[in-house]
Amino acid sequence: MSGGTEPHRSYALCLAVLALSGCSSFAPAGDHPMSAPSQYRTWFEKTRACSGLNGDFDRIKWFVVDGDEFDCPSGKCVGRWNDDHSIFIARAYTENEMVVRHEMLHDLIGHPGHPDPPFGNPCPLTWATWHGGDTTAAGPAGPAGRVVAVKRPNID
Numbered sequence: 001m002s003g004g005t006e007p008h009r010s011y012a013l014c015l016a017v018l019a020l021s022g023c024s025s026f027a028p029a030g031d032h033p034m035s036a037p038s039q040y041r042t043w044f045e046k047t048r049a050c051s052g053l054n055g056d057f058d059r060i061k062w063f064v065v066d067g068d069e070f071d072c073p074s075g076k077c078v079g080r081w082n083d084d085h086s087i088f089i090a091r092a093y094t095e096n097e098m099v100v101r102h103e104m105l106h107d108l109i110g111h112p113g114h115p116d117p118p119f120g121n122p123c124p125l126t127w128a129t130w131h132g133g134d135t136t137a138a139g140p141a142g143p144a145g146r147v148v149a150v151k152r153p154n155i156d
């Protein structure tokens with residue numbers, strides 16, 4: 001148990017990363033609170049398993065954002081994690097395992113960057129590394145059988 005929700009500490013951390021990430025002040029337009037589909041709990045367990053990290057699924061606050069993508073500090077995003085354990089998913093990607101689990105992995109590691117490990121290896125939760133069969137996640141397969149994404153919107 002980490003108990004890492006002490007307000008002043010979170011606030012200091014927030015200030016420290018504000019310039020880079022926009023921190024938890026970020027909230028897109030057109031977001032709606034969402035109760036997580038039961039599928040998400042399974043995906044969370046898979047993400048915990050691949051990363052070896054512990055977390056608490058029930059502390060995550062989920063939001064769905066209208067449309068295919070939304071404005072975020074890095075441009076346009078289809079997913080976005082904030083350090084107050086809130087996760088925003090564009091409506092078009094709420095059933096996209098890679099995008100949803102990518103955001104879960106942020107919550108497990110507790111910061112917005114993409115260090116490898118665990119992003120990529122051992123958890124292939126990026127456009128470049130995802131090998132799932134969901135073609136909506138990664139676009140058509142390339143000539144060598146590798147997954148080549150047509151479009152790779154940001155997953156913050």
Ligand SMILES: [Zn+2]
Nearest residue numbers: 102112155156
């Ligand atoms: Zn990310």
